[in-house]
Amino acid sequence: MNGPEIQIDFAPELRLFVPTKRRDGRSTVVTDGVSTLGHVVESLGVPLTEAGRLLADGREVPVSHIPVAGEFIEVRAVERPQRVPGAPLRFLLDVHLGTLARRLRLLGVDAAYENEDIGDPALAALSARERRVLLSRDRGLLHRRELWAGAYVYSHRTEDQLRDVLGRFAPELAPWSRCTACNAPLREADKESVGDRLEHGTRTAYDVFAECGSCERVYWRGAHHASLEAIVDDAVREFGHVNAAAHRPE
Incomplete structure (x- = not known):
């Protein structure tokens, strides 16, 4: 990119997604002058599933906002509990999250699980077709455009994964x-x-x-x-x- 320079700062929760040099406070990004803010955020490694409010010089803007020279962009984390449009709240878990799927089911949470690797396009399409929130530790999968809704699972430990999902989405337990x-x-x-x-x-x-x-x-x-x-x-x-x-x- 070779265009307007902006300043961007990611919430601490999101800095694991961005290059190391951008993890300590605001940093300078050169944009192309035509890409949306959503595209800029994703190009820096952060899936939009993990981005909450976007602020440009303190005012909230949509992902379609085109950054202009000199703007200070703040990328907040998703607010918790996160509200997902539509009902009921249902999940889809990828092949690596089988234990988490069983824990969610134990609590009565609708958690579909693919125990075979059917590929990223098929998983994203299934999420859209059944309107399920896709849970994954695959950052690339969460960037797919056809995805209906998704969330990154931040921990390797099942106990922490379960607390993360329950705290983020507050599903009804049965x-x-x-x-x-x-x-x-x-x-x-x-x-x-x-x-x-x-x-x-x-x-x-x-x-x-x-x-x-x-x-x-x-x-x-x-x-x-x-x-x-x-x-x-x-x-x-x-x-x-x-x-x-x-x-x-x-």
């Missing part, structure tokens, strides 16, 4: 109401109806069951229930409340 394997809703089940899918010891030791209406997986309060309950209790305590109609599977 623990124990969704199949962690396929994302479909669970329904109550009696022992007689699911008995042929249970080991003898399970049939003897447990009386309360739920089953998936899609993949027919059976759930009960088994050996792992305490650790899962701790995850649920922590999330509910910080981010929501328990749905009174929720199931309590393994």
Whole structure:
């Protein structure tokens, strides 16, 4: 680019996306005089999914704003909780976020998950077709134009990823109401109806069951229930409340 010079400053939360030389306060950027501010922001490495309010000399401007010489641009982080247009709030997770998908489902959050790498174009198209917020640690994927909505997952640790998503989007929680394997809703089940899918010891030791209406997986309060309950209790305590109609599977 060879045109007007602007000053730009990214919020601290966004500086991991930009080159090292631009991470300490405002820096000078030479624009071409015709590109939008959104294009400039993305050209510096920041996905627009992560950019909040854009300010030019203190006034809020849209991503379509054309920067002019001497402007001071501030790129704020997304405000939390972030409101996504349309309802209900649903997510799509890429191939690297399977554990996070299961944690969200445990909390009753609609979280579709691709357990095979179907490619960035297909993921972005699926997000648009089903109006799902795409969660990913792939910065390039979040730059795709066909994406309906998206969010960068900032941590490698599942516990931090879960807190990040819940804090950012504030989804309604309904623990124990969704199949962690396929994302479909669970329904109550009696022992007689699911008995042929249970080991003898399970049939003897447990009386309360739920089953998936899609993949027919059976759930009960088994050996792992305490650790899962701790995850649920922590999330509910910080981010929501328990749905009174929720199931309590393994």
